[in-house]
Amino acid sequence: MSIKPARTRVAPSPTGHMHLATARVALYDYLLAKRTGGQFILRIEDTDLKRTVPGAEQEIMDGLRWLGLEYDEGPDIGGKFGPYRQTERREIYQRHARILVDNGSAYPCFCAPDRLEKVRQEQMKRKENPRYDGTCRALDPDEAAKRMANGESYTIRFKMPREGVTVARDHLRGDITTENKQLNDYVLLKTDGLPTYHLAAIVDDHEMQITHVLRGSEWLGTFPLHVNIVRAFGWEEPAWVHLSVFLKPSGKGKLSKRDTSLAMKDGYSVFIKDMNELGYTPEGVNNWIALMGWGVAEDDVMTIEQMIERFTIDSLTPSPAAINFQKLDHFNATHIRLFTTEDLAARLKPYFTREGISADDSVLLKIVPLIRERLVTLDDCIQFGAFFFKDEVAPNPEDLVTKGLDAKQSAEVARRAYQILAAQPDLSHERCEPPMRAYVEESGYSAGQVFGILRVAVTGQKVSPPLFESMEVIGREKCLQRIKNAIEILEKM
RNA sequence: GCCCCCAUCGUCUAGUGGACCAGGACGCAGCCCUUUCAAGGCUAAAACCGGAGUUCGAAUCUCCGUGGGGGCACCA
Numbered sequence: 001m002s003i004k005p006a007r008t009r010v011a012p013s014p015t016g017h018m019h020l021a022t023a024r025v026a027l028y029d030y031l032l033a034k035r036t037g038g039q040f041i042l043r044i045e046d047t048d049l050k051r052t053v054p055g056a057e058q059e060i061m062d063g064l065r066w067l068g069l070e071y072d073e074g075p076d077i078g079g080k081f082g083p084y085r086q087t088e089r090r091e092i093y094q095r096h097a098r099i100l101v102d103n104g105s106a107y108p109c110f111c112a113p114d115r116l117e118k119v120r121q122e123q124m125k126r127k128e129n130p131r132y133d134g135t136c137r138a139l140d141p142d143e144a145a146k147r148m149a150n151g152e153s154y155t156i157r158f159k160m161p162r163e164g165v166t167v168a169r170d171h172l173r174g175d176i177t178t179e180n181k182q183l184n185d186y187v188l189l190k191t192d193g194l195p196t197y198h199l200a201a202i203v204d205d206h207e208m209q210i211t212h213v214l215r216g217s218e219w220l221g222t223f224p225l226h227v228n229i230v231r232a233f234g235w236e237e238p239a240w241v242h243l244s245v246f247l248k249p250s251g252k253g254k255l256s257k258r259d260t261s262l263a264m265k266d267g268y269s270v271f272i273k274d275m276n277e278l279g280y281t282p283e284g285v286n287n288w289i290a291l292m293g294w295g296v297a298e299d300d301v302m303t304i305e306q307m308i309e310r311f312t313i314d315s316l317t318p319s320p321a322a323i324n325f326q327k328l329d330h331f332n333a334t335h336i337r338l339f340t341t342e343d344l345a346a347r348l349k350p351y352f353t354r355e356g357i358s359a360d361d362s363v364l365l366k367i368v369p370l371i372r373e374r375l376v377t378l379d380d381c382i383q384f385g386a387f388f389f390k391d392e393v394a395p396n397p398e399d400l401v402t403k404g405l406d407a408k409q410s411a412e413v414a415r416r417a418y419q420i421l422a423a424q425p426d427l428s429h430e431r432c433e434p435p436m437r438a439y440v441e442e443s444g445y446s447a448g449q450v451f452g453i454l455r456v457a458v459t460g461q462k463v464s465p466p467l468f469e470s471m472e473v474i475g476r477e478k479c480l481q482r483i484k485n486a487i488e489i490l491e492k493m
Numbered sequence: 494g495c496c497c498c499c500a501u502c503g504u505c506u507a508g509u510g511g512a513c514c515a516g517g518a519c520g521c522a523g524c525c526c527u528u529u530c531a532a533g534g535c536u537a538a539a540a541c542c543g544g545a546g547u548u549c550g551a552a553u554c555u556c557c558g559u560g561g562g563g564g565c566a567c568c569a
Contacts (some may be wrong), residue, residue, distance in 0.1 A: 013568080015568080015569075047568090047569085048569065051569080116566090129565065130566090131565085157567095170498095182495080186567095190567040196568080196569085201569090216563090217562085219563095219569090221496075221497060221565065222564080245562070245563070247561090254562070291518085295505085295508095296517090299517090300505090300506085300517075320499065320500095320562050320563085321505065321506090324520085326519060327505065327520085329519090330519055330520085373531060373532040447528050449528090450528080451529075452528070454528085459529095462530085463529055463530045465529095465530085466529090466530095467528060468528090
């Protein structure tokens with residue numbers, strides 16, 4: 001990898017929710033920029049007015065920031081190559097379209113959409129490749145200029161060479177050779193005066209001095225076109241890298257932001273905006289998407305800093321990758337265990353708040369070590385930790401009757417436990433556990449039976465963090481009250 | 494239909510002609526630990542798409558199949 005600072009960009013269109021694929025391109029862009037001491041840029045490709053959806057741009061910016069992928073230049077923070085919103089760069093594209101027309105690489109086209117559509121239909125009927133038939137390509141330049149001056153509506157089309165081949169170099173896949181006759185005279189500038197992607201992206205990448213273009217492999221089809229446009233301008237090409245696409249978990253078909261079947265399904269989502277709500281961390285999400293399309297030999301749990309140290313274009317993989325939510329869970333849980341107690345406590349607090357539980361900081365700090373390794377997602381803290389903050393718990397009576405015992409026997413166990421614990425000045429686990437174990441010995445019951453009753457009584461649930469440590473945090477008064485309550489329930493059964 | 498890309502365990506991947514009876518991770522199964530659930534430790538099962546060729550030697554290079562994916566707009 002060159003040590004020259006790279007300028008990279010993520011250039012999403014604000015047409016829907018930001019999803020995994022956009023995040024991954026941004027991640028790789030970010031890693032490459034940071035690794036080389038360069039800049040990472042956000043550019044909004046909003047030239048399709050019909051598809052632009054309100055709020056989408058904000059969602060992209062929020063998503064990138066949530067992931068920790070701070071961009072160095074962008075629509076809301078500016079930069080020396082702005083503006084960073086394509087609808088605000090209209091004149092730049094028009095000027096460049098003119099350059100191409102003037103040097104014979106492009107031409108105005110006056111064909112009406114309905115005629116084009118008819119031509120397309122006929123071509124398909126004849127089993128030909130649908131393509132522009134070249135009517136206006138042959139137009140006399142003077143006549144064309146006259147019609148433009150008359151106010152006739154037109155587009156600008158790229159004059160694709162009809163002979164020969166285009167060899168385009170992708171830094172992941174090598175040279176890609178395409179016969180020019182396979183390509184079309186694509187529209188560069190639309191009748192509304194805005195550019196299509198083909199013109200806008202090429203012009204902006206040049207103007208913004210982008211050195212590496214990372215994008216999805218859905219662009220491979222028009223890649224030779226883009227290379228031809230760059231050459232028509234006489235510019236130097238950036239390094240192109242076409243990333244693999246994400247496939248649905250089944251491996252059947254590409255993951256699409258228009259496919260809503262995977263949105264918020266079974267606690268999973270492909271949209272970045274949902275991740276926080278579902279309890280996923282930026283660390284977990286980044287680690288997950290990083291390794292779909294990027295191979296590291298070992299030590300695959302990485303922070304962003306570690307990714308920056310290791311990232312190279314050469315270690316990217318070209319094949320499509322099926323997303324696997326179980327792996328997201330794994331990375332998320334692993335990173336949660338890596339957080340400091342203070343950090344994790346702060347991250348957990350909003351999830352308690354969301355449930356209407358005001359989690360006291362000092363208590364939170366004490367329970368984090370008890371629940372940390374049980375959390376897969378941050379919101380799991382509710383199931384493992386809500387009982388710490390409640391005034392009382394409501395155990396299911398059946399759960400209080402431990403396996404192998406009846407209600408009467410269970411009540412007796414609970415009463416003895418109460419006596420033992422009530423005799424202690426405080427309920428530190430060092431103080432409580434030995435006498436309780438001694439009772440287990442003398443009673444002839446198993447530790448599981450005795451502690452099981454106590455667990456349900458104190459926490460209100462069958463599954464919980466370690467019992468004695470939990471009791472210590474809950475405190476003497478509350479614990480004894482809860483056990484007393486359990487005894488009453490058992491006695492009524 | 495045409496064009497392009499891709500091809501190692503179920504999934505994500507390591508592997509760049511000999512160090513590979515193919516390594517790691519997730520998941521799955523078993524065992525250990527254990528007051529529940531986890532976490533942790535150990536063990537197991539699990540792959541080079543097929544066929545030709547090049548070579549002393551191929552997961553690795555070439556070709557042909559096959560399979561998968563993407564694209565063929567005044568959308569990006």
